Amino acid sequence: MKVIIIGGMAAGPKTAARLRRLVPDAEITIVEQGEFISFGSCGMPFYLANLVPEFSSLYATSYGVARDIEFFRTRKDIRILAGTRATGIDRERKRVSIIHLESQIQSELEYDYLVLATGAVAITPPIKGLETPGVFTMHQPNDALRLQEYLRTKNAQHVTIIGAGVIGMEVADALAGRRIKVTVCEAQNQVLPKLLDPDIAQLVAAQMKQYKVDLQLKCRVKAINCGEDGSVNSITTNQGEIITDAVIVATGVRPRVDLAQVAGLELASNGAIKVDAHLRTSDPHIFAAGDCASQINKVSEQEVYIPLASTANKQGRVVADNIAGLDTEFSAVMGTTVLQAFDLNIGKTGLGEFEAVSLGNNVISGIVSGHDSPHYYPLHSSLTIKLIADRSTGRLLGAQVCGAGEAIKRVDVFSVAIKFGASLKDIANLDLGYAPPYSEAIDIAIHAANTLENKRCGLSRGISPLALDLLKNTQVPICFLDIREPDEVKAKPLSEKDVLLIPAGELRERYHEIPCDRPVVVVCGLGIRSYDAVCFLQSMGLEEAVYLEGGISIWL
Incomplete structure (x- = not known):
């Protein structure tokens, strides 16, 4: 079996390595126009930050050996043609035309299966002077x-x-x-x-x-x-x-599909190479994986283009399985994307709120703020979670997180929940690990699900910071009921015009001071005390009272 892989960054080498284990006698060749193979591009920002002192670490194994041509030849029995560009595909003859960039020598490679792992190219906006040095x-x-x-x-x-x-x-x-x-x-x-x-x-x-x-x-x-x-x-x-x-x-980037396009392979609506669940293209002898291939979003069931190294590596494994005769499918993606920047852990999985609405979903969303572990644990940090769910069924559609705390653990929980169609109640009943270094007794992920389920069922009335800003823009008079303790108010006072200060501990005796002729927005640090306060106020007849979701910690 002769297998040609075009592209040597993520999906290509993963396909080759997996295939070598499955089919020991296969002839595997990787064609890569650059000089680096299996390079960790996601580590480049950390190299620029001087957190990765040696550039070579980005293309080395965990035990310090460079993943270069010699590595793949001696340890994997995989031929690497670096500095070589694929220039054409003859599907009928099953040949790939190549040119060695330094010598300009042209030749052809024969294949039984071809894998396109051509990646993506950077988008160049229409700006004058892009060619300027610097x-x-x-x-x-x-x-x-x-x-x-x-x-x-x-x-x-x-x-x-x-x-x-x-x-x-x-x-x-x-x-x-x-x-x-x-x-x-x-x-x-x-x-x-x-x-x-x-x-x-x-x-x-x-x-x-x-x-x-x-x-x-x-x-x-x-x-x-x-x-x-x-x-x-x-x-x-x-x-x-x-x-x-x-x-x-x-x-941003766009999929590199010139070879596929000239060869007459079908493209998806997003411009990437269209593939089936087995990652086959419209030609059964040609597969595509990584940043050049299209995906299906699990929630929307639509074609999407979300280029990620994690996806590329998983797809490479699936391609190898199918070339080897194993019936393996690549699952639809949730678009789970995370990053760390400015001491914040940031992430998303599933659909965003506006994305879900635009797709015709009946959406309800909620925001909570809290801690990734108990306040008494010395390494606790803050965290904000936004959940998006179907208003009728409570099925989770998406989640977003941001904070200095351990946010990505929660994104992973929500990603799995979305994959298996979990509702907010399902998430609230998850058996997550608890110990003070890792979470509160009720993990903030479960707290977020409980909060939005309460909102969905009409048991609580919250308003998001964005909705509050829109309400303020209507010039409707608003009473801001600040129930924080005096020292909290002194440290971070509200700058609104109509602020009524009643600490939570005094609310049951002083609630009659709250005006009934305007909307009342109850605020506290994280939104937890204000939720309790709104439940009480509604029982006292102030049915229009709402609490600020996430508290003033995220109201900017």
Whole structure:
């Protein structure tokens, strides 16, 4: 059996390694146009942050051996053609045309099965001056090396990042941690626009300001300008000019499908290569995996394009199984995406609120804030969770998390719940591990599910920070009932016009002081005490009282 794999970063090497174990006598060849094989691209921001001192660590095994041509030849019996580009596919003859980039020697490779793991290419926005020295993308391995060298030789003091997606945020965090002044220009009105809903995104934006990052939203870069030495010295935006020493373009990626397209393979609606559940393309002898292949979203059941190294590696394994004759399917994805930036753990799984609504779902959402472990445990940290569910059935549709606490553990719980169609009640009854170093007795994931289920059943009335801001914009008079303790109020007083201070311990004696002629929004630190207060106030006839979900800890 002859297997040709085009692409040597994630899905390709995983396919080859798994296939070698399943079919020991297979002839396996990887064609890679770059010089690196099985490279950990996700580690590049950490290299820029000097958290990974040696660049070689990004293409080494856990025991310190470089995953290079010799490694794959001697340890895996896999032939690597590095520095070689695939230029065409003859499906009828089952041949791949290749060219060695240095020698320009052309040849053909014969295959029984072909695997397209061609990855993605960085999107280049229509900005004048992208070719100016000092402009970088952050996609290929050499990008990190080139940027690191440029920052050192130019003694760069200021870097502008175009795009506030996952890569843009990770690189901004990496450079800000080195005390380089960073400006982030984002064309949308929030950070992480393809990942988070606005109410969670604003928590990230607020933290960026704490790190002195200059965040420019609704900012469109028009041109990149060069100085007397020919390299970048400023950019022109719709909000003015920014003086800068370097520019990083992080406006996303698109699937690399030119080979597949010319070969006549079917593409999905999102532009990636269309594959079935076994990751076969429209040609049964050709598979596609990784950032070039389309996926199906488990919740929406629609084609999506969510390029992730985790997905690529899992798909590589599935491709190898099917080439070897095992009947293995790749499951639909939940779009689970996580990152760490500015001391925040940020993540999403499933659908966002606006995404779920646009797909016709009858949606209810809720936000909770709390701790990842008991307050008395010295290493506890804060955490905010937003859940999105079907209003009628309570089935979980999506979750988003943000905080310094252990957020990603909770994302994983919600991801599994969504995969198996769990409802909020199902999640509330999960048997999660408990000990003070790991969670509260009722884990915040369960607390979030209980809270939204109460809201869904009409047992509580909450208002999200975003909805509260919209209510304020209507100019409707609002009474803010602050039930925090006096020392809490002194440390962080509300700046609203109509604030009534009644500590929670005095509410049952003083509730008659609350006006009945306007909406009453009860606030506390995390939203827990205010929920209790609203339950009491409703029993006393103040049926329009609502509590601020997540408390003032996330109301910015």
